[in-house]
Amino acid sequence: MRRLALLASLAVTALILRTGPAVMASEASPVPESAYTTVTGNLIEHHVLPGYRRLADTAAGFADDAMAYCGGKPAAIEAARRSFDATMDAWMRAEHLRFGPIELLMRGYRFHFWPEGRGKLKAALAELLEDGDLEALSAENFPNASIVVQGLPAAELLLFGDEPADPATDLGKRGCAVLVAIAGNLRDMAANVLAAWQDGEQGFARTMTRPGEDNPYYETDRDAILMFFKSLDRALQLIADVKLNPVLGPTIDRARPGYAESQPSGRAMANIAAGLAAAEGLYLGDGGAGFSSLATRYGNDAKLDPLLRKAFGVTRQTAASIALPLEQAVLDPVERAKLETLLAQVRALRQIVRTRLAPAIDIAAGFNALDGD
Amino acid sequence: MHSTAIDRRRLLAGLAGAAALPILPRPLAAASRGPLYLGGRLDDQGQYRVSGFRADGDTAFDLQLPARGHALASAPGGAVAVIFARRPGTFALVLDLHAGTVSHEIASPDGRHFFGHGVFDPDGRLLYATENDHEAGRGVLGIYDREQGYRRIGEIPTYGIGPHELRLLADGTTLVVANGGILTDPALPRVKLNLPTMTPSLVYLDRRDGRKLGEFRLPAELHQLSIRHIAVGRDARVGIAMQYQGPAGDPVPLIATHRGSAEIRPIEAPARLLKGMKHYCGSAAFDRTGRILAISAPRGNLLSFWDAEDGRLLSSATIPDGCGVTATARAGEFLASSGQGGVARIDALTGTVTPIRAVGLDTVLDTGHWDNHLATA
Numbered sequence: 001m002r003r004l005a006l007l008a009s010l011a012v013t014a015l016i017l018r019t020g021p022a023v024m025a026s027e028a029s030p031v032p033e034s035a036y037t038t039v040t041g042n043l044i045e046h047h048v049l050p051g052y053r054r055l056a057d058t059a060a061g062f063a064d065d066a067m068a069y070c071g072g073k074p075a076a077i078e079a080a081r082r083s084f085d086a087t088m089d090a091w092m093r094a095e096h097l098r099f100g101p102i103e104l105l106m107r108g109y110r111f112h113f114w115p116e117g118r119g120k121l122k123a124a125l126a127e128l129l130e131d132g133d134l135e136a137l138s139a140e141n142f143p144n145a146s147i148v149v150q151g152l153p154a155a156e157l158l159l160f161g162d163e164p165a166d167p168a169t170d171l172g173k174r175g176c177a178v179l180v181a182i183a184g185n186l187r188d189m190a191a192n193v194l195a196a197w198q199d200g201e202q203g204f205a206r207t208m209t210r211p212g213e214d215n216p217y218y219e220t221d222r223d224a225i226l227m228f229f230k231s232l233d234r235a236l237q238l239i240a241d242v243k244l245n246p247v248l249g250p251t252i253d254r255a256r257p258g259y260a261e262s263q264p265s266g267r268a269m270a271n272i273a274a275g276l277a278a279a280e281g282l283y284l285g286d287g288g289a290g291f292s293s294l295a296t297r298y299g300n301d302a303k304l305d306p307l308l309r310k311a312f313g314v315t316r317q318t319a320a321s322i323a324l325p326l327e328q329a330v331l332d333p334v335e336r337a338k339l340e341t342l343l344a345q346v347r348a349l350r351q352i353v354r355t356r357l358a359p360a361i362d363i364a365a366g367f368n369a370l371d372g373d
Numbered sequence: 374m375h376s377t378a379i380d381r382r383r384l385l386a387g388l389a390g391a392a393a394l395p396i397l398p399r400p401l402a403a404a405s406r407g408p409l410y411l412g413g414r415l416d417d418q419g420q421y422r423v424s425g426f427r428a429d430g431d432t433a434f435d436l437q438l439p440a441r442g443h444a445l446a447s448a449p450g451g452a453v454a455v456i457f458a459r460r461p462g463t464f465a466l467v468l469d470l471h472a473g474t475v476s477h478e479i480a481s482p483d484g485r486h487f488f489g490h491g492v493f494d495p496d497g498r499l500l501y502a503t504e505n506d507h508e509a510g511r512g513v514l515g516i517y518d519r520e521q522g523y524r525r526i527g528e529i530p531t532y533g534i535g536p537h538e539l540r541l542l543a544d545g546t547t548l549v550v551a552n553g554g555i556l557t558d559p560a561l562p563r564v565k566l567n568l569p570t571m572t573p574s575l576v577y578l579d580r581r582d583g584r585k586l587g588e589f590r591l592p593a594e595l596h597q598l599s600i601r602h603i604a605v606g607r608d609a610r611v612g613i614a615m616q617y618q619g620p621a622g623d624p625v626p627l628i629a630t631h632r633g634s635a636e637i638r639p640i641e642a643p644a645r646l647l648k649g650m651k652h653y654c655g656s657a658a659f660d661r662t663g664r665i666l667a668i669s670a671p672r673g674n675l676l677s678f679w680d681a682e683d684g685r686l687l688s689s690a691t692i693p694d695g696c697g698v699t700a701t702a703r704a705g706e707f708l709a710s711s712g713q714g715g716v717a718r719i720d721a722l723t724g725t726v727t728p729i730r731a732v733g734l735d736t737v738l739d740t741g742h743w744d745n746h747l748a749t750a
Contacts, residue, residue, distance in 0.1 A: 099621060103620040103621065104620050106569050109568065109569045113569070115558075115561055115564060115566060116566065117510075117556060117558060117566035117567065147569045147570070213645075216622045216624075216648075217621055217622045219648075241561075241562065241563070241564070242561060242564055246560050246561050256560065259560065259561070371563075372616070372653060372655055372671065372672070372696070372745065373443060373459060373460065373489060373537075373601075373655075373745055
């Protein structure tokens with residue numbers, strides 16, 4: 001609790017000291033555009049491409065294992081579940097990146113559409129399982145199926161849920177056909193996303209690192225790096241506001257385990273840990289130059305980088321200390337207290353990122369103090 | 374102006390110490406000084422407020438809100454206005470503009486929450502508010518009666534998901550509502566649950582019986598273009614400010630007009646201006662004549678001004694994080710507020726920006742962060 005209090009008080013101090021002044025004209029930039037270019041290039045090389053490579057590799061493995069299992073090897077279900085898990089983990093480490101090729105053709109939604117609202121997935125999956133049309137599951141047609149049945153949550157239901165894909169039963173065979181279609185589609189999408197980033201002159205890596213007036217996406221290097229900053233903010237927001245707070249509910253009596261992510265496989269906490277690792281990776285740079293390198297070289301906030309490093313470390317430790325699946329932890333007094341600490345720490349982290357990191361690296365102007373509506 | 378603002382802040386910080394300075398409502402014997410302007414904001418201490426000021430720079434009131442506010446509805450006559458909680462909020466506060474106080478607190482009923490906008494009838498008696506029926510995932514308008522202490526006396530459906538801004542046409546009976554199309558659930562505040570399948574609409578309703586008078590949608594390929602903010606000009610022409618939920622880089626229109634039974638007509642903006650809006654328009658307002666349409670694009674720090682009747686661009690102006698915009702009493706003139714603090718007058722014909730200076734020790738005009746909308750009382 002002491003740590004929590006420390007972080008919370010630091011965050012409040014940050015807010016008070018750093019809330020922007022009232023200006024009607026923007027001030028001169030202390031960060032040269034070339035510094036943004038360097039970090040953007042580094043983050044693509046060390047964060048984005050390895051992330052999508054991991055996704056492409058795990059999804060290809062999942063497609064193979066789903067095929068092997070459904071091809072008549074019931075014992076191979078464990079291998080299929082493990083490679084599903086690896087694919088989900090890879091997705092959770094890339095989920096915060098919502099710009100570029102993942103954004104086209106609704107790929108992000110097709111990969112993992114959650115929360116999907118009011119049991120839409122179960123209903124759409126049931127409809128697909130009842131419909132005997134095999135044509136709908138072909139590699140050509142399946143990308144046009146309902147978005148909720150195309151993604152990892154649908155595969156998860158088939159591998160861990162009540163109506164499993166099973167090569168040994170008639171109903172299960174239909175589930176297997178759907179599972180194989182999902183896994184193949186995920187493999188193709190992940191491969192396409194990676195290729196679209198890397199595709200030479202046309203690649204999105206090049207688009208992002210060569211901003212300009214003719215660039216349809218980014219006019220300046222600041223525009224480009226802002227996408228990474230938003231990703232960092234988004235990663236923390238998803239954890240706090242979507243993955244933790246709704247499940248915790250206001251009190252233990254009003255906890256809502258039904259709002260947990262990845263319920264069939266029970267990996268909600270693993271998703272949170274992966275998201276935190278991704279956020280920390282963006283900040284530290286995953287072996288290259290991340291936001292940390294800007295925070296230490298520019299701005300006048302000498303305490304910011306040590307504070308953020310410490311805050312990421314403490315928050316990840318708290319996440320790792322949760323000893324039960326999220327659905328059970330919110331109902332357990334001891335684990336719940338730790339989750340409440342985790343929520344406060346993630347929120348404090350986000351506060352520091354928004355109110356101190358943004359101005360220190362001079363991108364606050366592109367990042368509204370108040371979200372729109 | 375800049376250094377003055379900072380000096381004033383330092384002075385205030387020194388005076389205030391740990392305690393907040395009380396800002397006393399002052400009597401408004403000021404009708405001669407032009408209209409009262411209203412907006413929600415976040416002050417530098419992190420407190421959400423609703424504030425009133427005049428264009429000469431004088432603060433009329435500066436009241437605390439229980440949480441973040443969004444838009445205001447002004448009752449005809451200038452004595453009463455309501456600020457709605459930001460979605461998915463559960464409060465609306467009725468303001469006595471003469472006294473500078475809150476006269477009523479309205480709570481949304483169980484199973485409903487406010488979506489942030491509303492409008493009064495021409496008598497100032499009935500208040501209509503956009504609301505979410507989240508169990509059913511459908512939009513409604515809650516109806517509140519001033520004569521019964523703003524009791525909720527009924528509701529009518531909006532025939533869409535996620536209604537946001539609501540306006541009344543000059544006939545006094547036709548409501549026009551922007552169904553943004555985005556499904557949300559108060560248990561997951563502000564998470565968008567249906568972006569791949571959203572279908573926004575502009576719906577006209579007869580406020581007397583809730584009858585649907587018209588329903589208009591964008592072409593199917595623009596279904597991720599959320600119709601969120603609207604304003605009504607002369608001859609029942611509706612100006613529309615939109616937000617795109619699809620991929621960055623898609624060259625989609627963000628401004629449109631609509632009138633009568635015609636299709637929604639997108640305004641063709643010059644490519645550079647359109648790109649500068651960053652897929653996000655935040656507010657729409659007509660000037661006093663009802664012909665000039667102001668559209669704010671806060672993410673692009675841009676305001677643009679259009680002849681709504683022929684779609685011609687008149688001018689544009691730069692306001693950092695400028696979102697709130699409302700008409701002044703002068704033809705072709707608007708006030709715009711900045712999310713970084715400050716309010717300016719803008720001449721729509723030339724795009725000339727003139728910041729308003731605060732008078733006295735009041736800080737409403739030169740500190741804090743203005744929220745998304747301004748209103749004229």
